[in-house]
Amino acid sequence: MSKARAYTNIALIKYWGKRDVAEMLPYNSSLSLTLDQFYTETSVDFVDQKEDQFFFGSEAQPVSPKVKRVLDRVRSLSGRDQAAVVKTVNHVPTSAGLASSASAFAALAVAASAAADLQLSQRELSILARHGSGSASRSIFGGFVVWHAGVDDQSSFAEPITETVDFPIAVLAILVDQGRKKVLSGAGMQASVETSPFFSAWAQTAEQAIPKMEKAIANQDIAEIGALAETNAMQMHATTLSADPPFTYFAPETLKIWEIVREIRTKGLNCYLTLDAGPNPKLICQLQDIETITNYLQNRIPDLTYTLCRPGSGAQLVAK
Amino acid sequence: MSKARAYTNIALIKYWGKRDVAEMLPYNSSLSLTLDQFYTETSVDFVDQKEDQFFFGSEAQPVSPKVKRVLDRVRSLSGRDQAAVVKTVNHVPTSAGLASSASAFAALAVAASAAADLQLSQRELSILARHGSGSASRSIFGGFVVWHAGVDDQSSFAEPITETVDFPIAVLAILVDQGRKKVLSGAGMQASVETSPFFSAWAQTAEQAIPKMEKAIANQDIAEIGALAETNAMQMHATTLSADPPFTYFAPETLKIWEIVREIRTKGLNCYLTLDAGPNPKLICQLQDIETITNYLQNRIPDLTYTLCRPGSGAQLVAK
Known part of the structure; x- marks a missing residue:
């Protein structure tokens, strides 16, 4: 075993x-x-x-x-x-x-x-x-x-x-919906591939974003990492919105969080949103700003449920 | 005068x-x-x-x-x-x-x-x-x-x-936000043109949708008119989500209405959503379904504010 x-x-x-x-x-x-x-x-x-x-x-x-x-x-x-x-x-x-x-x-x-x-x-x-x-x-x-x-x-x-793992980045995983995804990620990506007229431009743009992100990581530039990640995430979600028929993984609460994230940026803080094939946003922040940002979020959404994540380690064998 | x-x-x-x-x-x-x-x-x-x-x-x-x-x-x-x-x-x-x-x-x-x-x-x-x-x-x-x-x-x-003007179509204009648009339509379309990698595919796809829509209108096929309109509207909004930086005209309430519209379709009714450069959705429906649809909407959103629109006439001189 x-x-x-x-x-x-x-x-x-x-x-x-x-x-x-x-x-x-x-x-x-x-x-x-x-x-x-x-x-x-x-x-x-x-x-x-x-x-x-x-x-x-x-x-x-x-x-x-x-x-x-x-x-x-x-x-x-x-x-x-x-x-x-x-x-x-x-x-x-x-x-x-x-x-x-x-x-x-x-x-x-x-x-x-x-x-x-x-x-x-x-x-x-x-x-x-x-x-x-x-x-x-x-x-x-x-x-x-x-x-x-x-x-x-x-x-x-x-x-x-x-x-x-001591990179000064933090990810706030926010729970807006515990329910099961309505469109599973495999089915969603397949629908985007087959029916979005924007899909080939998506794949090309994402590939071009890789060296930009690598450079931002090398520079420990969390504002640039966040901005590139938010742009890429929204481009991915644009392939679902442009599918035929259109669909979205956004919940109303996802948009609400994105609005607050943009408000937080107007305060001069680095805070960016990314989202996978479900409604729960993940915020990319500088570690030093976490208390200010969580306070701001909780002030706007009193019952906010979130987990603070930091860089983690690779897969490992724990018993043999 | x-x-x-x-x-x-x-x-x-x-x-x-x-x-x-x-x-x-x-x-x-x-x-x-x-x-x-x-x-x-x-x-x-x-x-x-x-x-x-x-x-x-x-x-x-x-x-x-x-x-x-x-x-x-x-x-x-x-x-x-x-x-x-x-x-x-x-x-x-x-x-x-x-x-x-x-x-x-x-x-x-x-x-x-x-x-x-x-x-x-x-x-x-x-x-x-x-x-x-x-x-x-x-x-x-x-x-x-x-x-x-x-x-x-x-x-x-x-x-x-x-x-x-006796085409059996109705448009429900729903008010979710009376506030001023945050990104004006002219600035929004310019940002999409200049920064969305999906823009050229958008313009091409929209052009190809014109003869399909003309055919659906000729057939008085309101389900097809609505489906084509919803797909096209979401593709337009995908050009804002894929812009750099990304932005959206959707409000949380817009997504809520879209969710309800999809629910209504599961009841076998023709009801489709379109949206311009602002958060207020317009629903495309068959005239005969309007009472059922407005009842359903009001049941889900008690303070729903909407206007029932029908086909209108062209511009005319009223005094000279």
């Missing part, structure tokens, strides 16, 4: 759209920050039984096609022919509103490959995790991470820009 | 972006429905005095560059060298939340050209009104109207698709 832990990440330049659905290749490179406040722990054991088993907490669940795909690749790479018992637990602050597939599949990749006695490099783990969920390729690493779109299976992997 | 009345219109395929700012030429053709619930009455008198004068209601106001541009063209076309006294009154239900520049400049074009004894064709009036405000070119006509983008001053004009 091997057990691994991986943290979630927030994309500053988004992954949105699969160029190759079978191989899980994206249209554009993406760039993220691994966070320290939400992780998945997953154990894998290869045993002599007929079928794979999956437990979410103590609850047995069907083995999803994505989990099966990762397990099959591990069996194929290792020559093993056994079934896997997978047990996974999400450690998520109730207030986070953060996605779990990135941490889940990064943890699965690390645990399953170790359980099969594979000696994979970090890059090979990133490629393996990608087959479960694109964004999981980035959660293999800590800090700022870039996922190169690549052109085939072996060239589409993530790597760290910096493992630095 | 000549006095004219013109009604506002709601664009079903939006005008968004000037290809030529000086000549007021748009990037794409647009298509609208003239409404019956909001009009401007404007009188123009050419008199022997030094400066043009402008009265909004009983209040003297500076003559705006756009008003001066229309008056100058009338003087140039007629050979007149007199100053104009312009008096204008907006007749707007307090609950409408509708733009006034379309009706204002259509009325000004008709009144000023008549006051100068010009015998302009409807097409020439449309071109003249365009120089005040692009959407005013369409308010010269009643019913469904297409404004051909054209390639120069004389080829960029509106013309009616049908003057039919």
